[in-house]
Amino acid sequence: xxxxxxxxxxxxxxxxxxxxxxGASSLPIYLTSAYxxxxxxxxxxxxxxxxxxxxxxxxxxxxxxxxxxxxxxLEGGVGAVAFSSGQAAFTHLITCLCSQGDNVVSSxxxxxxxxxxxxxxxxxxxIETRFVDGDHPCKFEEAADERTKLFITETIGNPLMNVxxxxxxxxxxxxxxxxLVVDNTFAPYLAKPLEHGANIVVYSATKxxxxxxxxxxxxxxxxxxFPWEDYPEKFPTLAVPDPSYHDxxxxxxxxxxxxxxxxxxxxxxxxxxCPSPFDAWFLHTTISNLPLxxxxxxxxxxxxxxxxxxxxxxxxxxxxxxxxxxxHDLAKVYLPKGASGMMAFSVKGGVEAGKKVLxxxxxxxxxxxxxxxxxxxxxxxxTTHAQIPPAERAKAGxxxxxxxxxxxxxxxxxxxxxxxxxxxIASK
Ligand SMILES: *Cc1c(COP(=O)(O)O)cnc(C)c1O
Numbered sequence: 001x002x003x004x005x006x007x008x009x010x011x012x013x014x015x016x017x018x019x020x021x022x023g024a025s026s027l028p029i030y031l032t033s034a035y036x037x038x039x040x041x042x043x044x045x046x047x048x049x050x051x052x053x054x055x056x057x058x059x060x061x062x063x064x065x066x067x068x069x070x071x072x073x074l075e076g077g078v079g080a081v082a083f084s085s086g087q088a089a090f091t092h093l094i095t096c097l098c099s100q101g102d103n104v105v106s107s108x109x110x111x112x113x114x115x116x117x118x119x120x121x122x123x124x125x126x127i128e129t130r131f132v133d134g135d136h137p138c139k140f141e142e143a144a145d146e147r148t149k150l151f152i153t154e155t156i157g158n159p160l161m162n163v164x165x166x167x168x169x170x171x172x173x174x175x176x177x178x179x180l181v182v183d184n185t186f187a188p189y190l191a192k193p194l195e196h197g198a199n200i201v202v203y204s205a206t207k208x209x210x211x212x213x214x215x216x217x218x219x220x221x222x223x224x225x226f227p228w229e230d231y232p233e234k235f236p237t238l239a240v241p242d243p244s245y246h247d248x249x250x251x252x253x254x255x256x257x258x259x260x261x262x263x264x265x266x267x268x269x270x271x272x273x274c275p276s277p278f279d280a281w282f283l284h285t286t287i288s289n290l291p292l293x294x295x296x297x298x299x300x301x302x303x304x305x306x307x308x309x310x311x312x313x314x315x316x317x318x319x320x321x322x323x324x325x326x327x328h329d330l331a332k333v334y335l336p337k338g339a340s341g342m343m344a345f346s347v348k349g350g351v352e353a354g355k356k357v358l359x360x361x362x363x364x365x366x367x368x369x370x371x372x373x374x375x376x377x378x379x380x381x382x383t384t385h386a387q388i389p390p391a392e393r394a395k396a397g398x399x400x401x402x403x404x405x406x407x408x409x410x411x412x413x414x415x416x417x418x419x420x421x422x423x424x425i426a427s428k
Contacts, residue, residue, distance in 0.1 A: 209287055
């Protein structure tokens with residue numbers, strides 16, 4: 001696959017040509033747990049990583065491998081590893097890079113599941129997370145020390161749609177000597193974190209990559225641009241001979257894809273959060289029209305953001321594609337093809353007005369998901385954030401009337417008609 005092909009060509013052609021055994025042109029679902037060895041020599045060579053091939057589907061599977069190659073090509077990485085969920089992707093990555101006594105510096109504007117994983121699970125194993133204001137890169141530098149093993153940010157934060165200052169964060173990570181990990185779940189295809197200082201990209205493929213609200217899945221993409229070999233003491237799992245795997249030095253032997261090799265051969269082997277071949281096949285199909293969908297999501301969202309901004313029942317709208325968003329300039333740099341489909345807006349009249357909007361929807365769904373082709377709304381003050389006292393919610397920017405809107409790819413006129421109707425009811 002030529003590196004200079006466009007993204008649409010890459011998603012349609014990377015990772016799969018046809019089946020060498022049958023000639024089948026579409027990717028088959030290799031629903032198999034194991035693979036027949038040719039003889040005992042062949043088996044031994046596979047186990048010693050001396051020959052490429054499949055052993056057992058927790059480690060590798062041809063359907064999963066094809067999907068991973070497609071994902072890596074789209075992102076501009078040197079390799080990708082698919083997982084059973086976005087949560088599993090982060091769990092395996094952090095387990096790969098961190099040991100007891102190490103720490104992570106993370107933006108405080110990341111997905112709630114990422115926060116609770118770091119705060120409640122990894123802390124129990126002596127891995128501390130220092131949450132800092134993601135809008136101020138200097139806070140990352142202040143919080144970091146020689147035991148900092150990664151920085152975490154999201155391209156677009158939730159629910160206020162903050163756009164991360166990626167290049168600045170990348171420069172700081174380089175100075176500190178740790179990889180910058182960017183969760184790009186909100187902006188696949190639109191944002192290219194690896195071209196802006198990131199070393200590793202994480203996805204919840206459940207959202208836009210699927211686009212159909214069907215499967216739960218995740219991925220890590222290896223940028224191949226972090227010098228693990230320069231830090232053998234800091235990253236021993238990658239840059240020191242591995243006694244759990246024939247003393248392989250993954251960074252050296254698999255350069256520049258040392259992280260991909262380590263995650264596959266050792267971390268997923270031991271932790272086991274592999275995806276189902278069926279899910280990988282499904283995602284391989286849906287990703288082949290991802291660029292078209294992301295462009296349509298962005299067009300629809302921009303038109304709707306402008307419409308809401310001018311509506312008398314609406315207090316404010318936060319969408320990075322709008323000039324009024326505080327990070328519009330960052331969006332122009334990092335999201336040049338469109339600012340994605342995610343926005344937040346606040347209806348006048350607080351919790352009650354918010355509930356009225358949600359309760360009168362016909363076309364737009366009301367559920368805990370995002371990035372689907374179908375439009376979805378959620379009302380944090382009466383659901384996900386209801387347990388948090390109103391004053392604390394307000395401090396985090398979550399006002400009582402805030403509605404998170406994942407704008408789908410329906411005909412935009414129909415979405416506007418629905419919005420006019422529900423806002424009219426809410427303002428009564
Ligand atoms: C949903 C989500 C996750 C978690 O992914 P799952 O596939 O639900 O495990 C992580 N990060 C972001 C930004 C998300 O939206």
